[in-house]
Amino acid sequence: MTIGNILVGQSGGPTAVINNSLYGIIKEGEEQGVKNVYGAVHGIEGILNENIINLSKVPEELIEGLRYTPGAALGGCRYKLATKLEDQQKEIKKIFALCERYNIKYFFYIGGNDSMDTADRVNRQAKEMSYDLKVIGVPKTVDNDLVLTDHCPGFGSAAKYVATSVREAGLHNRSMYTSEPVTVLETVGRNTGWLPAASALARQYEDAAPHLICLPENPFVADKFLAEVEKTYARIGGVFIVMGEGLKDAQGNYVNMQGDQLGIDSFGHPTLEGISETIKKLIETRLKFKTRIIKLDICQQSASHFASQIDAMDAEETGRAAVQAAIGGKSGYMVSLGKQQGNTVSNTGLVELNKVANAERMLPDKYIKDNFVTINFLNYVRPLIQGEIEVPLKDGLPNYIHLEY
């Protein structure tokens, strides 16, 4: 019996370990006897334009390089299937036609909650049209905001990098309290506070950074915030603040009024980056404290030079589990991860795509306390940042691979 081929796409913003999931899919496919693993260039966009590459023909050293290389090796995308049913069906037919031509029986989409929506639509249309295609979503997001999974591949590495940066910049900041007392570090994470919360791992001793963590789950009230900054300054002479990009005020409006010149992204989300500039202005105007801002932005999603080994292992495992599920006949699921038990790969499970698509998991109240996090949260996140990916170095820099496409 010959089983069909695999098609895999990467969607949304990459993570430091998104290619480990791709690696897991390629390797598991190979081990299961799949002849060709095709990669869609820029996710769904590549499928619609028939821009795909045969990963089974790519030299082995490049495939091995996926285990430590950041960026989506196949290209990511923010393409959303047409919302008008008629147009969407045209797109779906294009997808199935391509699958037909390449004898593709298994489709894997590595992404976050928007991407799970795309996978869900492809799966539902396949069922409706009785088209033989197994669709499995592979989780990926530094935001850690996918529901029905203990954690998401990508988050651990981002958490490790952000916590490291806060610890280092915090020591720097402390030494400059007399001239530059305040630092604001802005993290990604949209509407949820998992990543800014993880910066709490940086605190190595009493009064070390971070001092205040502003989470999107808590309404941001300027006067209350400024009072906290003043109080902390009075106590220790400086303040290191970490904040999520998606802070909202008590009315539920985004605090960041600067925004972007281009407005809304293709999934309809407002583009949020920029909160740190707003807060810098607020602090400097109202409190007259010289304030530095740090915006690591996409470095949070790509710092493979100090990525989490556990996270990389989990990412690969979700890819492998997806292949096993699909070849076992499952479709319409996302691979989920169970609690990280410490230095071994997490258990995987399957959750229905339509329960994950477009849903956001907020940081629960039990993890939040007094502009900081609880011990329980630290115990949750600490296992996810353990170990480091081994990255080959050349001439003093990480020696990454890239696929031509």
Next chain:
Amino acid sequence: MTIGNILVGQSGGPTAVINNSLYGIIKEGEEQGVKNVYGAVHGIEGILNENIINLSKVPEELIEGLRYTPGAALGGCRYKLATKLEDQQKEIKKIFALCERYNIKYFFYIGGNDSMDTADRVNRQAKEMSYDLKVIGVPKTVDNDLVLTDHCPGFGSAAKYVATSVREAGLHNRSMYTSEPVTVLETVGRNTGWLPAASALARQYEDAAPHLICLPENPFVADKFLAEVEKTYARIGGVFIVMGEGLKDAQGNYVNMQGDQLGIDSFGHPTLEGISETIKKLIETRLKFKTRIIKLDICQQSASHFASQIDAMDAEETGRAAVQAAIGGKSGYMVSLGKQQGNTVSNTGLVELNKVANAERMLPDKYIKDNFVTINFLNYVRPLIQGEIEVPLKDGLPNYIHLEY
């Protein structure tokens, strides 16, 4: 014969290896038979307030920790001696009185060009007042803008971190060209382009990031810049831009019109950070390309988790050379570094403080070419980023030390 004690201060913004210079001073002092090495807390501020600690009494494991810990372990400062001669002499007398009380015969100031000015003033006053104090400056700046030295301790580590970040974020950016084509990364470096130029090391293959490097040495002309962005976009589908914070227009005015709410720092320099927001707005408004910005800010000065081993060795060596010079009877000099020959510590020399104080070394024309750098520049900077500091890890994060003060 008993020789006198040492007083050392750290001034200006720290670097990832500023404490390696401190370590070199402590160890060389010890080896030369100095009884007490005193550290001034927050540089000159600590001397004026008699806030000093006896580093010879600090446990050995903390002293060893200086070799991998970022931030100025003694606290940095931006304090400038009074400009009015009468007030300055009062301050100088305070300094000498403290030296008298603690039997201090050698004063070392680790810092950049502003700090060398402070050291120069202390030295000149000591000579004028026939006060027996040897003053030696120890170079430190990620900006690499000190004159009469081949390179500055701190620069190599910042260059390594910036180049790594650009390589990683560049791979991320490349994979998102279809939705987020432009990234602007802002570096520190005030009026000189050494650090943004060093990001060129990131380019691993043709058309890899960075694509355009905007240097303060080149006048920034918006239309010309936007044309370059468009041209690059047309050719490869995305653009990764690195720019120094201190870009100036053809009239010599700073391009960044947002600035800071607090204006000028205590040395009279305008606070420059913020150019990337200005450029993002320019690109999004004029070209309609979605643009992400990265502001590593003080992470550039504190990323010890991936700092350069050669840089750390050079930093320690400058500290040791300073002690040797002072005990040998020299005063009024800064330690300089000769060309890095590859994997051994650079040769040191001595240059007169008054020739270094307040002077800035620009990136020479021979290193600049077509919105990028020359091969000669790459050959200059590559030896400075070799090797990595060994940082002990605990629970997945760097385990730094801190001194109580």
